[in-house]
Every structure is written in structure tokens, then in C-alpha cells.
Amino acid sequence: MWEVWGWFGLVGIITTHTIHQPSLTNYNPPCPNHHHHHHHLCMQLLLSQVLEREREREREREMVGPQRPQFVLFGSSIVQLSFSDGVWGAILADVYSRKADILLRGYYGWNSRRALQVLDEVFPKDAASQPSLVIVYFGGNDSMGPHPSGLGPHVPLPEYVENMRKIALHLKSLSEKTRVIFLSCPPVNEAKIRENRSKYLSELVRTNELCRSYSEACIELCQEMGVKVVDLFTAFQRRDDWLNACFTDGVHLSAEGSKVVVEEILKVLKEAEWEPCLHWKSMPTEFGVNSSYDLVVYDGKTTINPSEWTFYREIQWD
Ligand SMILES: *C1O[C@H](CO)[C@@H](O)[C@H](O)[C@H]1NC(C)=O
């Protein structure tokens, strides 16, 4: 024990008298039973211990436990808005309640260039635990026509593909168990975009021709890389009423359009040959054990466990 104290003390003396002195003399932790001339050593010691303990906790701690598998939704506005008004992220959070944590990392207006800039920060390779699933959507903004000024979200198609490749490689490298699903660019309601044109923005060039080419390029990349992909461009158009039912403003997804997204994502999760399976019905329910505190059945002898009930859902997702 004394060696440890002595060692901390030595480190204390060195650092106190070199780099950190100004900031440390301002730092004044409570330190009873020490003479004044021991004050610096004592502070150093406390500080080192506190920092060490903090680092230790950082490695182990989860903010809320028990730890569940994490599913991260990473993308532009269609992701940022996905917990709003019964849209697809909110539906997934409901379907996976007691199964997985659905984390939202969506950034309104972003293209794949900006995604690359933050990739290491949002998904650090040395994190204590890694996501089980990342669902990625970028492309709607990239596919907007270029503005003559050179400003704006447009990213040329070949660069978009390369950016998406880098995102997939990074995510796949996080851990052996980190699974990835890309969502391709959905179609838009061109007429509605024109109708809802903002006075404050220059004209937004959004066409289904552009959406289609970015969607196809994304799907081709995924096939090449063995990444699961949902073809949103095609999936929406299977509905006869897609133009009016699937969007709020011609671009962003309505609750109705979100049903298509959730259905397609669940289909991938159900059919994927992933071990462990990430389909909600195959995942354990947290604290799902029977309890005598559950509601009592009419026989007065047994209780009934509600952990797996889903009857309250408008759609019985499969
Ligand atoms: C792209 O970003 C703009 C805002 O800059 C937004 O209005 C538009 O809906 C976004 N589109 C998609 C598909 O993310």
C-alpha cells in the first residue's frame, strides 16, 4: 500500500512542479487530517485516484442497465424524424421494447460526405460495447441536383457510392456481431415538392429519375459487399396510393409510408442467417420471468405473465 502511495506522491511531485501547477492550485478538494505542506501531494493523489476510478467505470458502465442489444438508426432527415408522429423508428422502438435499445443518430439535411466526417465519433472502434445492428440511410440529399454555386447537399453518384462503401466497411469492422442494413433512396412526390416550395430556399431539384439512380447504385454496392439492403424505391411503389399515402411533404415519410419501411426491415431481420437472430420474436424479453405479482387468474391460484403481450399494437408485426 505504501509503495502505491509513494508512487502517486512521486508522480504528484513531478506533475505538480511541472505542467499542471497553475490549474491544480485552483483545485481544492476537501482533504482533512493533512498538514498544509502536504496539500499538493494530497490533491495529486486524490486526483489520480479519482481519474483512475473514473476511467475504470467508463470501461464498464452502461447508463441504464441491464445491457440490451443496441440497434442504431444512422442517417439524414428520414432518420432524424423517425421517432416523430408514429413514424418507423418509433414503431421499431415499440416492436423491440424489452428486447433492444433503438438509438437515433439522424441528422436533418445531411449527405454521405457529412456522415463520413463523423463516422469515428458516432461509431468509435474502441467502444466498450458495439451495436448489434446499424440501419443506415443516406442518399436523398446526395441525389439532389447540383446547385450552380457549388453549395448544397449534392454529392456526385460515384462519390456517393464510395462514401457508402466506407461507411459499410467501418460499421462491419466494429465487431464480428455488428450487422448492417442499408436503406436505399425512396421515391418522392415531385408535384408535392413543387407545391410546397419554400420562399427561403432556392429551387430543390428532386426527381424520381435521380432517386432511382442513387437507389440502384446503393443496392448494387450492397450486393457487391454482402450488406443487407432494403430497396425503398421499389417497395413504396408497390402500393397503388404511394404518391399520396407515403409522404408528409412529398419527401419525408408518413406513418403510412413507415409501415412499408418497418415491414421490409423486419423481413430482412427474419430471413437473415444471422446468429444470434435479431428478429424481435427470437430475442429474449428482459425480466420476462413469471411472478406472483402478476395479475391473478380467475381460478385464484395462478398469475398471468404480460411480458410478451402485443395486443395493443395496431399492427401485429411479424
Ligand atoms: C435533405 O435535406 C433537406 C434540408 O437541407 C431536406 O429538406 C430534405 O427533405 C432532405 N431530404 C432527405 C431525403 O433526406
Ligand SMILES: *[C@@H]1O[C@H](CO)[C@@H](O)[C@H](O)[C@H]1NC(C)=O
Ligand atoms: C404543402 O402545400 C399544401 C398546399 O399548398 C398545403 O396545404 C400543405 O399544408 C403544405 N404542407 C407542408 C408540409 O408544408
Ligand SMILES: *[C@@H]1O[C@H](CO)[C@@H](O)[C@H](O)[C@H]1NC(C)=O
Ligand atoms: C409462466 O406462466 C405461464 C402461464 O402464464 C406458463 O405457461 C409457463 O410455463 C410459466 N413459466 C415458468 C418458467 O414458470
